[in-house]
Amino acid sequence: MNDIIFRPIGIIHTSFKESKETPIQPRKSGGAEGTIEIYDEYIPALDDLDGFSHIYLLFHLHLSKGYELKVVPYLDNRKRGLFATRAPRRPNQIGLSIVRLLRIEKNILYIKDVDIVDGTPLLDIKPYVNSFDEQTEIKIGWLKNRIKDNDIHRADSRFDDT
Amino acid sequence: MNDIIFRPIGIIHTSFKESKETPIQPRKSGGAEGTIEIYDEYIPALDDLDGFSHIYLLFHLHLSKGYELKVVPYLDNRKRGLFATRAPRRPNQIGLSIVRLLRIEKNILYIKDVDIVDGTPLLDIKPYVNSFDEQTEIKIGWLKNRIKDNDIHRADSRFDDT
Numbered sequence: 466m467n468d469i470i471f472r473p474i475g476i477i478h479t480s481f482k483e484s485k486e487t488p489i490q491p492r493k494s495g496g497a498e499g500t501i502e503i504y505d506e507y508i509p510a511l512d513d514l515d516g517f518s519h520i521y522l523l524f525h526l527h528l529s530k531g532y533e534l535k536v537v538p539y540l541d542n543r544k545r546g547l548f549a550t551r552a553p554r555r556p557n558q559i560g561l562s563i564v565r566l567l568r569i570e571k572n573i574l575y576i577k578d579v580d581i582v583d584g585t586p587l588l589d590i591k592p593y594v595n596s597f598d599e600q601t602e603i604k605i606g607w608l609k610n611r612i613k614d615n616d617i618h619r620a621d622s623r624f625d626d627t
Numbered sequence: 628m629n630d631i632i633f634r635p636i637g638i639i640h641t642s643f644k645e646s647k648e649t650p651i652q653p654r655k656s657g658g659a660e661g662t663i664e665i666y667d668e669y670i671p672a673l674d675d676l677d678g679f680s681h682i683y684l685l686f687h688l689h690l691s692k693g694y695e696l697k698v699v700p701y702l703d704n705r706k707r708g709l710f711a712t713r714a715p716r717r718p719n720q721i722g723l724s725i726v727r728l729l730r731i732e733k734n735i736l737y738i739k740d741v742d743i744v745d746g747t748p749l750l751d752i753k754p755y756v757n758s759f760d761e762q763t764e765i766k767i768g769w770l771k772n773r774i775k776d777n778d779i780h781r782a783d784s785r786f787d788d789t
Contacts, residue, residue: 469748471721492758507710510696513707514768518766519762548669548672548753557633557685557750557751561753565762586631588721589719590710592767592768593762593767594770595762595767596654596774597652599757600681603757605754
């Protein structure tokens with residue numbers, strides 16, 4: 466019932482070959498770089514994108530199978546409601562990352578601050594616009610005091626299927 | 628080939644009954660409020676979410692059919708590459724909004740700053756975390772000087788199917 470069908474518009478290439486050891490967030494990646502190969506049919510849709518320094522990537526968390534409604538997230542040691550976390554095993558396996566766009570050459574996007582596993586199917590690109598996307602009066606629930614600036618934090622295998 | 632299948636986790640209810648006149652961004656909504664009805668099976672996944680003031684909603688742009696690779700976006704008068712815009716007609720019709728979470732009662736989320744059409748199927752919720760999601764050294768391409776603070780901006784029918 467109500468199936469919604471999407472198809473990749475490209476593939477993300479990075480140095481992270483499995484979910485274990487992949488950074489848990491772009492800002493925790495230590496500046497990791499990667500590329501995105503956009504399928505040829507979509508090249509005209511990339512026009513004007515190179516004026517933006519940051520882009521949202523929406524992608525298929527293709528290694529994630531199944532999910533639990535309560536999980537122990539990275540940066541915590543007790544179970545939290547899944548939707549209060551960014552854990553990759555979700556009812557709909559959609560990943561969201563904001564990465565830095567370095568340059569575009571034909572159908573290849575060069576990106577930085579990457580927290581994505583190699584071979585991940587890309588679903589959409591949207592420009593990051595600070596006056597739309599930056600928020601004020603923010604509360605971050607259980608994550609308060611759990612995030613340290615400038616550290617690098619990589620995944621373990623807790624969300625692997627195996 | 629490579630079909631990716633998602634299913635709604637709930638439905639978004641707002642006062643906007645068609646895409647025309649719906650705000651083009653949460654920050655352009657004039658504080659519009661709405662509710663999200665989460666399907667009962669996912670209620671445990673909402674635990675701990677009420678500690679967050681802002682949430683990402685990923686949803687199916689269910690009224691959008693088809694797409695063009697170059698579009699004249701809101702806030703501009705010339706064609707731009709689709710991926711350099713937030714236009715709703717896209718190869719994969721995934722909408723992304725950051726809304727303010729007012730409160731949760733059982734399976735109902737009360738939200739503010741809503742730019743979403745009534746009846747939209749919800750795909751995912753992720754917490755907004757400023758230290759992950761706020762960016763620095765930002766460039767916004769063609770949108771530079773086109774965004775005025777505090778104005779309300781609503782859609783016309785340019786992206787309608789009819």
